[in-house]
Amino acid sequence: MKPLRVGLLGCGGIGARHATAVGILKDEMQLVACCGRNDSKVREFATRFGAEPFTDLRRMLDSQIDLLIVALPPFAHTGQVEQAVAAGTHVLVEKPIALDMTRARSMVDAAAKAGVVAACGFMYRFGAAVKRWDAATKDGEAGRTGLFTGQYHCNALHADWWRERTKSGGQMVEQLIHIVDLARHQLGEPQSVYARTANFFHRDVAGYDSDDVSAIVLGYTDGRVGVLNATNGAVPGQWTKLWQIVAERMTGRFTGWNTATLTHTIGAPRTEEIDAQTDVFVAQLADVAAAIRDRRAPTVPLSDGANTLRIVLAARQSAAEGREVSL
Numbered sequence: 437m438k439p440l441r442v443g444l445l446g447c448g449g450i451g452a453r454h455a456t457a458v459g460i461l462k463d464e465m466q467l468v469a470c471c472g473r474n475d476s477k478v479r480e481f482a483t484r485f486g487a488e489p490f491t492d493l494r495r496m497l498d499s500q501i502d503l504l505i506v507a508l509p510p511f512a513h514t515g516q517v518e519q520a521v522a523a524g525t526h527v528l529v530e531k532p533i534a535l536d537m538t539r540a541r542s543m544v545d546a547a548a549k550a551g552v553v554a555a556c557g558f559m560y561r562f563g564a565a566v567k568r569w570d571a572a573t574k575d576g577e578a579g580r581t582g583l584f585t586g587q588y589h590c591n592a593l594h595a596d597w598w599r600e601r602t603k604s605g606g607q608m609v610e611q612l613i614h615i616v617d618l619a620r621h622q623l624g625e626p627q628s629v630y631a632r633t634a635n636f637f638h639r640d641v642a643g644y645d646s647d648d649v650s651a652i653v654l655g656y657t658d659g660r661v662g663v664l665n666a667t668n669g670a671v672p673g674q675w676t677k678l679w680q681i682v683a684e685r686m687t688g689r690f691t692g693w694n695t696a697t698l699t700h701t702i703g704a705p706r707t708e709e710i711d712a713q714t715d716v717f718v719a720q721l722a723d724v725a726a727a728i729r730d731r732r733a734p735t736v737p738l739s740d741g742a743n744t745l746r747i748v749l750a751a752r753q754s755a756a757e758g759r760e761v762s763l
Contacts, residue, residue: 437729440465443496443525445516446507447472447481450530454505455485457717464725465503471496497523503724504528509595510535510610511603517543521550528724530557532613533741535605537749540742547738553727555720555734556741558617562719563693564712566618572686572698573622579684581622584654584662586615586679589670599644606646608633609748612666615679616751617744619654619662622681625743626662628655630760631751637669652751655760 442458442465444451451470458467471490472478482489490496493516497504504520506513506529513534520527527547533556534540547554560566572578588611597603604610608631620626633647648669654662670676681688690696694712699705720736727734746763754761 439463440502440725440728441468441500442466442503442505443469443471443490443499443501444487444505444507445471445493445496446505446509446512446530447474447478448507448509451481451505451507452485453717454507454528454721455481455487457715457721458505459485460715460718461721461725464722469496469499469501493519497525501525503728506530509597509603510605511597513539513543515542517554518546521547521552521554524550524552526553526724526728527738528555528557528721529738529741531617531741532605532609532745532748533738534745535609537742537746540745544739544742553724553734554738555724555727556736556738557720558614558736558740558744559716559720560614560618560693561621561736562714562716562723564714565688565690565696565710566693568710569622569681569688569690569696569698573683578686578688581681581683582660583682584619584622584664584679586619586662586664587676588612588615588666589676590668590674591670591672592668593641593644594668596643599638599641599646601646604646605748606633606650606752607666607668608647608650608652608751609745612650612652612664613744613748615664615666615677616652616747617740618679619664620744620747621740623654623656623660623662626654626747626763627657628760628762629653629747629750629754630655631754633752633755637667647755650751650755652748654747 478489631652633650636649638644651665698708
């Protein structure tokens with residue numbers, strides 16, 4: 437099978453991560469094109485990664501690419517995915533896939549109608565520690581999961597657009613969504629959401645109106661619980677993403693997608709340490725390539741992007757209205 441011809445929409449930092457991953461998978465895919473609004477920035481990016489520069493998506497799609505990686509900020513999703521899948525192009529869309537459910541469902545429905553492979557960029561799911569827990573859950577080793585707790589802590593001003601809630605969706609929507617997706621992946625779809633948010637640390641920063649302190653409780657009718665929190669007021673230069681999963685026969689303490697301590701809790705406790713080096717961006721793209729080749733669904737379909745978005749948007753509604761929101 438010839439290497440997939442890959443086009444990249446969005447030439448920022450996350451786009452560079454994807455471009456680097458494509459380069460590692462040179463036997464499976466090749467970055468042939470990149471597209472953005474800023475001509476000089478696109479040309480610089482294209483030179484760096486050996487691709488053809490475009491400032492018009494239609495022209496890039498006409499160059500016969502097989503896979504489009506959409507690495508745009510949330511507010512910039514304005515129909516590009518629908519345009520790509522209508523042209524028969526497979527897609528990998530970075531999270532959050534939209535800032536409202538109407539746009540998210542439009543993407544999912546268009547991809548399904550076109551019959552293409554459509555994946556969402558929740559790359560945490562491809563970490564070695566996450567996959568080990570998934571295997572333990574699938575074969576019954578861990579037992580039923582009853583509690584998921586997680587956090588996303590950092591301290592940075594980020595990009596201008598990130599600070600604006602109308603463009604990023606806020607920290608829950610743009611960052612904590614990764615941990616929310618893991619919770620949904622392990623616990624299933626919640627029946628209710630309750631949240632509190634505040635702009636506590638950046639009230640005096642001009643143009644910054646996103647939440648920088650938040651907490652979410654995911655409720656399930658059978659008693660399962662998810663508890664998640666985020667802040668952008670923690671240690672500068674450190675990105676702390678931690679989560680813990682408590683199941684009937686195993687507890688997992690994760691310090692990242694590749695690192696965890698799994699403790700078997702029935703009988704005499706015994707622990708299993710996981711410390712791997714999986715490049716989750718590479719693993720994610722390899723899965724998409726395999727899905728295209730094998731004509732199967734990707735591990736993280738675009739519909740997962742919509743389902744997890746639904747939860748964080750409900751959390752934002754809950755915080756705004758001061759009540760528990762049913763899903």
